[in-house]
Amino acid sequence: MTKKQPKFSAEAIATFRRMQVLEGQCECPELDWLGEYWKHEMCEACEEYLRLHSRLHGLLHLQPWELAVQNPAYEGNPDNKAYPKPDREAQARYRELDKSAHASQ
Numbered sequence: 001m002t003k004k005q006p007k008f009s010a011e012a013i014a015t016f017r018r019m020q021v022l023e024g025q026c027e028c029p030e031l032d033w034l035g036e037y038w039k040h041e042m043c044e045a046c047e048e049y050l051r052l053h054s055r056l057h058g059l060l061h062l063q064p065w066e067l068a069v070q071n072p073a074y075e076g077n078p079d080n081k082a083y084p085k086p087d088r089e090a091q092a093r094y095r096e097l098d099k100s101a102h103a104s105q
Contacts, residue, residue, distance in 0.1 A: 008100050012059040015052050016069065016097040022049040023071060060093070069094040 008016075025045035031037055042050070057068040070090035 013101050015056045017101050019052045
């Protein structure tokens, strides 16, 4: 019997875990979408999250237009202006990575 190869690399899982920690650390001021939203400066946690999202995107070998992950918990949240429409594939990857992260502990 051959051992099944993991779907995600250890580096992808570690990157995802770090992103999960950063999800709750946002200290950005509320974004005014009707004002000068382009002048918004992200907090350190959000900057790091985006850097890691880009890294995860590369580790997963996704197409440029694909999101690496999208937390399903944000769906239906009226404050979630960044992703008003759910990305089902990115949400499925989030769930799969979360499951893999828990299984590798």
